[in-house]
Amino acid sequence: MVKLYCLAVLYKTETNAVCLKAAYDLQSFGFFQRGSVQEFMNFVSKTIVERTIPASRQSVKQDEYMCHVYVRADKLAGVVISDHEYPQRVAHTLITKVLDEFTQKIPSSSWPNLTEQNVSFPQLNTYLAKYQNPAEADAMTKIHQDLDETKIILHNTIEAVLERGEKLDDLVAKSEGLSIQSKAFYKTARKTNSCCSFG
Amino acid sequence: MICKKSLTMQEDNSMFEKILGDLEHIIENDINSRLKTFSVVPVTENKNKSPILYERQNGSEHHLGLESWCVKHIYKYASTELFRVRRLLKKNRLSVFQMETLNKYLVGALLINPEVTTFWNMKKELIEQDILQTGKELLFTKLVLSHKSKSNDTFNHRRWLLKRMLSNTKPECYIDMLPEEFAVTEFAAEKAENNYHAWTHRIWCLENFLFSKTIDYQSKSNVIFEQLQFSLGWINNHISQHSGYHYRQYLINCIKNIPTMNNSISNTSFMFVKNLLGLSIEDMSNERSFINKLLGESKDYASESNNYSNYVCILLYELFHTLKTLFCFYPKHETIWYHRKFIVYHLLQWMYDCYGIEWQPKINLSNVCEYNVNVVDNCTYKNVKFAESGEKFAKLFKFETDRLDSSLLYQIIVQSEFDIVKTSLSSACLHTQKLAERYERWLKNIACLRGS
Numbered sequence: 001m002v003k004l005y006c007l008a009v010l011y012k013t014e015t016n017a018v019c020l021k022a023a024y025d026l027q028s029f030g031f032f033q034r035g036s037v038q039e040f041m042n043f044v045s046k047t048i049v050e051r052t053i054p055a056s057r058q059s060v061k062q063d064e065y066m067c068h069v070y071v072r073a074d075k076l077a078g079v080v081i082s083d084h085e086y087p088q089r090v091a092h093t094l095i096t097k098v099l100d101e102f103t104q105k106i107p108s109s110s111w112p113n114l115t116e117q118n119v120s121f122p123q124l125n126t127y128l129a130k131y132q133n134p135a136e137a138d139a140m141t142k143i144h145q146d147l148d149e150t151k152i153i154l155h156n157t158i159e160a161v162l163e164r165g166e167k168l169d170d171l172v173a174k175s176e177g178l179s180i181q182s183k184a185f186y187k188t189a190r191k192t193n194s195c196c197s198f199g
Numbered sequence: 200m201i202c203k204k205s206l207t208m209q210e211d212n213s214m215f216e217k218i219l220g221d222l223e224h225i226i227e228n229d230i231n232s233r234l235k236t237f238s239v240v241p242v243t244e245n246k247n248k249s250p251i252l253y254e255r256q257n258g259s260e261h262h263l264g265l266e267s268w269c270v271k272h273i274y275k276y277a278s279t280e281l282f283r284v285r286r287l288l289k290k291n292r293l294s295v296f297q298m299e300t301l302n303k304y305l306v307g308a309l310l311i312n313p314e315v316t317t318f319w320n321m322k323k324e325l326i327e328q329d330i331l332q333t334g335k336e337l338l339f340t341k342l343v344l345s346h347k348s349k350s351n352d353t354f355n356h357r358r359w360l361l362k363r364m365l366s367n368t369k370p371e372c373y374i375d376m377l378p379e380e381f382a383v384t385e386f387a388a389e390k391a392e393n394n395y396h397a398w399t400h401r402i403w404c405l406e407n408f409l410f411s412k413t414i415d416y417q418s419k420s421n422v423i424f425e426q427l428q429f430s431l432g433w434i435n436n437h438i439s440q441h442s443g444y445h446y447r448q449y450l451i452n453c454i455k456n457i458p459t460m461n462n463s464i465s466n467t468s469f470m471f472v473k474n475l476l477g478l479s480i481e482d483m484s485n486e487r488s489f490i491n492k493l494l495g496e497s498k499d500y501a502s503e504s505n506n507y508s509n510y511v512c513i514l515l516y517e518l519f520h521t522l523k524t525l526f527c528f529y530p531k532h533e534t535i536w537y538h539r540k541f542i543v544y545h546l547l548q549w550m551y552d553c554y555g556i557e558w559q560p561k562i563n564l565s566n567v568c569e570y571n572v573n574v575v576d577n578c579t580y581k582n583v584k585f586a587e588s589g590e591k592f593a594k595l596f597k598f599e600t601d602r603l604d605s606s607l608l609y610q611i612i613v614q615s616e617f618d619i620v621k622t623s624l625s626s627a628c629l630h631t632q633k634l635a636e637r638y639e640r641w642l643k644n645i646a647c648l649r650g651s
Contacts, residue, residue, distance in 0.1 A: 031262035188241035
């Protein structure tokens with residue numbers, strides 16, 4: 001599938017990352033799992049942004065998902081979670097575009113004190129919907145000019161992004177952003193290695 | 200101790216009865232309206248409440264869930280009950296009342312595991328006894344498919360139900376059954392990757408509902424072109440699922456048997472081909488002059504070439520437009536190369552047919568396996584046999600082959616295909632290079648493309 005699940009804008013501080021705005025398209029997940037999946041996507045976005053140095057791009061593959069991340073030099077970060085077939089450079093172009101527009105709309109001085117509730121940036125949902133079809137979304141020429149693909153660091157699992165000694169299972173267990181239900185869900189998914197082994 | 204154990208067993212059984220009863224009740228009442236999906240929800244602990252989750256928001260779709268901890272108990276209980284009465288039902292020794300109670304076990308067992316043919320057969324027997332209604336059962340299979348989208352037994356049962364309905368439907372109305380089947384198969388294909396069963400079901404429906412004698416050509420052509428449009432959207436979003444491409448290839452082949460009809464897709468492809476080949480309106484005005492232009496003048500082509508301009512235009516549009524766009528975005532996907540082989544193969548096949556020449560690939564069977572020709576139909580094998588004694592014949596057909604080589608259509612295919620190989624070979628990605636190499640070998644050895 002060529003599919004975008006999540007598009008998020010975050011702000012990276014010294015110690016952690018704060019989600020400023022996120023948009024999701026989770027129609028393809030089972031109804032009762034959407035809540036947990038959303039929590040996980042949020043958790044993964046934060047985790048990866050925290051472990052990406054400013055002014056760099058990464059793409060992380062985990063099972064059939066891809067997580068694309070770009071942290072700008074000014075600490076503003078964008079995350080796209082997509083299916084692994086979604087073209088990588090289109091995903092990164094999307095992030096660049098969204099972050100540029102976000103900077104225009106919301107002054108950079110206010111970023112450190114913002115929380116998700118008091119940010120109004122409805123364009124995120126529009127972008128998520130528009131970029132579901134990469135062929136229609138953007139002219140190819142633009143993409144070629146904008147992006148040097150060789151600068152994107154690729155990882156084959158999420159474990160590769162974590163710092164030494166860190167384990168995903170521990171991070172999930174410690175996380176405050178995940179409900180008990182989602183943690184149970186994560187454990188089952190790990191065990192059965194089903195399509196929901198996100199994270 | 201024993202007493203206590205049997206007591207809890209009894210308690211358990213009444214609990215399972217209640218859960219199964221509730222499930223059947225919800226489905227019975229809601230299946231006609233909004234109930235859309237069933238799923239097993241991972242919950243590890245029994246929290247001493249009903250494991251049935253039933254989501255009913257006003258105005259939106261309804262969803263049914265079953266907590267995972269109880270799944271194995273429920274299934275075990277229901278299937279034991281069912282196997283206990285299996286023989287009696289078959290011999291028709293159950294009372295109507297007993298038969299009516301059976302459905303709740305069937306509902307529970309099939310929702311959890313629809314891969315048991317025996318249970319579906321029991322359903323069939325109950326339907327034949329008029330205990331269950333065909334219409335509601337169709338909806339039930341749809342609900343099962345929302346959970347297990349690749350279940351072949353479920354699709355099979357659905358086909359059995361549809362066939363049963365056909366006997367009560369006027370042949371002219373067969374076509375009205377298509378939209379619902381399209382919706383079901385699309386939903387199932389969306390849910391599970393490479394859902395070959397769903398696409399096969401879809402093709403079965405077209406074969407049985409659309410290609411009956413009573414349906415006129417205009418309606419047939421409308422449906423096929425509508426489906427072509429749909430499948431274009433599908434492959435754009437499911438770039439590496441060959442089953443989706445296979446459906447598209449089936450549709451393209453259908454066009455061969457439908458007389459030329461005007462509609463937006465055929466017009467688009469028509470205009471595209473006109474510009475691509477630099478033809479004038481007069482060249483395209485009738486079948487004969489169009490084919491003359493493509494294949495070379497003054498040749499009395501076999502009569503089967505009649506009415507083929509639509510087919511050829513669609514193939515060319517697919518090769519030079521659809522595939523080109525897909526390739527731009529996804530150069531690393533093998534499926535797209537396979538689709539390319541299909542299109543090129545069928546274009547060449549058509550040309551050879553028009554010239555009345557047998558296809559002569561310079562290969563033997565061992566190479567066939569090596570070059571992966573599963574997209575190519577049996578025809579190759581027939582020709583392979585021919586090729587063994589091919590030397591003599593080759594001379595005989597030399598003249599015709601030369602004419603074919605110099606035709607406009609052949610040259611444009613040769614040029615585009617070797618160009619794409621060249622471009623891909625120079626790509627930075629090793630995988631793309633490998634795919635291009637394979638394609639080049641296929642072009643030379645299977646398709647026997649001569650030139651460049």
